[in-house]
Amino acid sequence: MCCIVLKLYYICRMNTDKRISQMRKGVLELCILTIIANKEDAYASDILAKLKESELIVVEGTLYPLLTRLKNEGLLSYRWEESKSGPPRKYYKITEIGEKLLQELTIGWQDLIDAVQKITESENTSLETTNQQS
């Protein structure tokens, strides 16, 4: 009996983690594009610092496959720059296509926030304070 209860708890916890990580996945692209667009010129450590600040990623390794994919899709371009203290750095820059996508994504994100807010506000008034903050 005890084992079944433990098992159920395990399933619940696993699913919460999964859900949250799935929500994160969706916005990670948007965040990376925004950071690069704002910085004009960004290299991996800068992006990492920002993302970690807002606790969007847990491990650094996550970023590199994403950057490579965005670059291969033509949303980013990069140039090499020699560094005095370390290995040569890849500075990423957003392309025109990337810029367009970013605009669309930002609008989409704003719409999503509004829609979610509408629903959560009408359903749950106790969330008001959180909404004001955002």
Place this chain on the structure above:
Amino acid sequence: MKKTVTINISGIIFHIDEDAYDRLNRYMSRLKRHFSRMEGRDEIITDIESRIAELLQEKVVDNKQVITIDDIEEVVKLMGEPSEMDQDSDYEPVNEPGPTYRRAKRLFRDPDTRMVAGVSSGLSAYFNVDPVWIRLLFVISLFAGGFGVLVYLILWIVVPQAITTADKLEMRGEPVNISNIERSVRDEFGNVKEKFNDFADGAKETFKKKSPGSPTLFDNLAEVIGGIFRIFLKVIIVLIGLILIIFGLGFIIAFVVGTAGLSSFSFFEHGEMIAFSLSTFLDMVFPGRVIGVLSVVALILLFGIPLIMITYLGIRLIVGNSVKVPYIGITAFGFWLAGLVMAVFVGFTTGMDFRHSAFVASDYDVNIKPEKVLYIKAQTDPMLYNSYNHSKTSLFDGEWNVKFKGDDYILYNVPEFYASSKTRDGKVTLEVSNFAKGSSQNEAYRRAEDLTYPVTTNDSTIILSTYYKYPPNAKIREQRVSLKLRLPIGQIVRFDKNMEEFFDENPNYQYRREEFEGNIWIMTESGLKPFIKEGESSINQLLDKKVHSNERSFALPLCMVPIRIIGF
């Protein structure tokens, strides 16, 4: 003191401890393997490498020149394990049929196409078959002892439901089959090939440069040998897994079929339906209903759980960790232990019934006149034969006979027969002794007394019963009845023709197939011997008999020649 290695990461030179180098190397090859099916794999790896170089550079200060294993651990923790990298960024698999990233399959319950709890539809997704077949199997199992219901309930509890989309994708993932196993072996082989190329390059370089300190040649050699060894290991593990699955499932099926067969064993015999059920058997053997049921549960747990675990181990060996059921080991062990406790309890309580034993003896004297023939006949309780036929049902390889009447049963058996020449005052005596065991002396005594074995005697005849009877619904507690016929030497006995069954099935094997019935025998100093009448006793006849049954010694008894028989 530690040996250090010099390495080059993204063009930066590091001095690194040998163990730290090993750790980093393993991490990098894990990453390579993980991203091997992804577009732009080399680029990702290069990027990660240069980030690692950056991080390591921060670790090197003036008074600490060497990278230690702790530094590497820290970096690895920061970068994350390959599997962690997926959790946050689920890169889309490339749509073309080329190198897509594949997930291992997991067993889930499918809520979308379910009939009851989604176990069947989940299994069908897992094994890639139509769910109808699996449902059909479960329904069929209802008629074969209902074992499937138990399996279904266990799966319902143990297998999680597919809730998220990711779960459902994982559930329908790649089928687990032989080609998959083959693929994983091939992957491993590819790795070794790569290593071999590296090794060849390394060898070339080493011979060119002749740099004596370089460890690459032997390192690579070791890696190649290790890789080949790993392939063999993998093939062997898969083989062992297959053997375990076949072994475990085979025994489970045999066990289920055996139990199902025993639980509803019915057959037609001479037009009569005879049902011998498991519950009847339990009633015969165990002291109470509860103990009987416990014994069955204990048996299922004690044998079933190790078999299930063997099968599970086999599946794990072949498929890997993707079918890992949490807490299965401790759960299985707990249940098995419970089974063991139950078995000990059942054994103890049942064993208590065998602690004491008791005899009940009764003697029947026959006041026969000297030189008269003693007639022995058998009689069978008509109740043991019904009007239909003259057959009986044998239990446990013929050890017991049983007569069913509705839910009741009566056990009966042939008593053990001995003949002895030791008499009290030269009298003919039949000693009947009943034996039984019980949890107390009184119980054993009562049980022995409850055995019924009627005997009637008059001045020249003993009428025996072919069978002794247990009381209705009696437990089997080593009951037996033995007969000892004491005859003075020279006494002539005629066993009636109807004693055939009595002798043929006698527990005393010495008296079987001796053709007692319908023949005349005489008691001699060395036991009963066939008696041959004066006129018939030609040497030829004796020789014939000897040929027929050469195990019988034919020392012609002196006493048998001149006796004058009255009544022949």
